[in-house]
Amino acid sequence: MTLIEDELSELKRCCESQVPYSKVITAVPAMVRIEIEKTPFKKIVCCLLFPPRYPDEHILLELKSKTLSEKLLSGLTKVCEDEARKHLRKPQILIVLKIISKFIDENPLCSCAEEISTLKSMLRTDDSLKLSQKSSAVNMEVNQDKYKLKVKIVIPDNYPQERVDIACSDCNFPRVFKVWFVENSKELARRCVEAPLKPKPNQPRFEPKPSLLPAAKFLLESVHRYPTEKCQICKQVLFPENPDNVIHSEKAAAHVERVYCGHAYHHDCLILYMKTPPFQGGKKCPGCGNRIYHEKWKVTPELAEARWASEQAKARELGDVVEFIRDCTM
Numbered sequence: 001m002t003l004i005e006d007e008l009s010e011l012k013r014c015c016e017s018q019v020p021y022s023k024v025i026t027a028v029p030a031m032v033r034i035e036i037e038k039t040p041f042k043k044i045v046c047c048l049l050f051p052p053r054y055p056d057e058h059i060l061l062e063l064k065s066k067t068l069s070e071k072l073l074s075g076l077t078k079v080c081e082d083e084a085r086k087h088l089r090k091p092q093i094l095i096v097l098k099i100i101s102k103f104i105d106e107n108p109l110c111s112c113a114e115e116i117s118t119l120k121s122m123l124r125t126d127d128s129l130k131l132s133q134k135s136s137a138v139n140m141e142v143n144q145d146k147y148k149l150k151v152k153i154v155i156p157d158n159y160p161q162e163r164v165d166i167a168c169s170d171c172n173f174p175r176v177f178k179v180w181f182v183e184n185s186k187e188l189a190r191r192c193v194e195a196p197l198k199p200k201p202n203q204p205r206f207e208p209k210p211s212l213l214p215a216a217k218f219l220l221e222s223v224h225r226y227p228t229e230k231c232q233i234c235k236q237v238l239f240p241e242n243p244d245n246v247i248h249s250e251k252a253a254a255h256v257e258r259v260y261c262g263h264a265y266h267h268d269c270l271i272l273y274m275k276t277p278p279f280q281g282g283k284k285c286p287g288c289g290n291r292i293y294h295e296k297w298k299v300t301p302e303l304a305e306a307r308w309a310s311e312q313a314k315a316r317e318l319g320d321v322v323e324f325i326r327d328c329t330m
Contacts, residue, residue: 004029004050007091019097020105034097038104039158041067041111044076046100048093058084059092063100069114076103108136111159115213122220139169140216142223146243148172149181149223153216160210163189166219172243173226174256181222185215226256226264232286233269260293261285270294 008027015024015034026033029050037043049060061080063073080099084092104110109131116138120129126143138153150170156162166185171178192211199206227239238256240246247255253268263285265273274283274292282291 003055003091007093008032010091011093015094015097018094019101021101022097032093036097036101036104039111041158041160042104042108044068044073044100044104046097048096055087055089055092058088059096061096068110069117071117072110072113076100079103107133108157109133109138109155112155112210112212115210115216118213119216119220122217124224127220138212138216140219142220144224144227146172146241147223147227147239149178149219151182151185151219153212155212159212161193161208163193163211164215165189166215172246173223173239174246175248176250177226177256177258180258181219185218188218189215229264231266231269232263233265233273236266238264238266257294259285261288261290263287 008029011027011032012024015022015027019034019036021036021038023035023037025035032046032048034046034048035043036046043065045064047062047064051057051060058081061077061084063077065073076099080096083099084096087095109116116129116131119138119140123129124143128141130139131137132139136155136157138155139150140153141148141150148170149168152167152169154165154167156164163186166182166189168178168182171181173181189211192214193208195206229238230236231238249255251267253266255267256264257267257270258264259270284290285292
């Protein structure tokens with residue numbers, strides 16, 4: 001038997017026991033095709049060809065995947081070919097396959113490599129992104145002026161069929177904003193993997209999609225936006241320059257309230273605006289024209305108008321009494 005025949009025989013006999021997640025599809029002199037699959041989204045098809053002068057030349061390798069990025073596959077191919085060159089005049093296929101299998105096993109973030117690359121391009125100078133392959137997590141710090149948010153985004157093993165999980169490790173925004181940042185990013189991630197309960201008519205069949213980038217992008221944009229956001233009523237910057245002076249009491253006049261459309265107001269500015277006419281069709285946000293929805297203000301336009309009319313009537317009555325007393329004392 002030739003060296004190639006011996007290597008193919010050993011491959012058929014040992015590959016699936018020695019190379020985790022592997023499956024031999026074809027092993028003939030014309031071509032070797034091996035699938036390495038840890039999960040449906042961490043699957044690489046390995047196509048290997050023997051060059052004319054093999055094993056004095058390195059094995060020819062092509063890696064294919066429907067889920068992993070071309071850039072990642074290109075880099076992995078180069079690593080495998082460099083390793084094969086170190087083993088000229090020896091069998092090389094099992095060596096290459098073990099490298100690929102080990103890469104998939106030790107790099108759980110490979111399933112979101114393209115998203116991570118896009119996310120890095122969105123960072124500003126003061127932001128940072130650190131990857132932890134061991135814990136399958138992306139640690140992101142976002143800064144704007146003196147405000148900051150640090151989060152740990154964990155990538156599940158079955159990503160992207162399962163959503164990412166997000167936890168805050170440090171934040172100096174008001175408590176309500178910290179909670180909103182994290183919970184809204186989780187909700188965006190959930191919508192990526194769970195079909196809507198009431199899909200729209202003629203809507204295409206729901207397919208899970210990657211959730212890392214939508215969730216992380218929301219956090220980046222929000223942290224960069226709100227420290228310089230102005231109240232839609234008084235037009236003053238909402239947050240103090242020093243985060244140590246942020247107001248956490250939700251009843252304080254200068255507490256920052258965010259409404260459904262995303263615009264923000266000082267607490268007292270919002271309450272005064274919501275209690276002032278016109279009320280027809282609901283109060284509209286001055287920033288975007290959308291109707292204002294807020295959990296602290298669930299009064300219908302009709303009731304708001306009735307309350308305002310009642311307050312105006314009481315004010316007029318009080319004015320009449322004051323004027324009557326003044327006339328009596330003259």
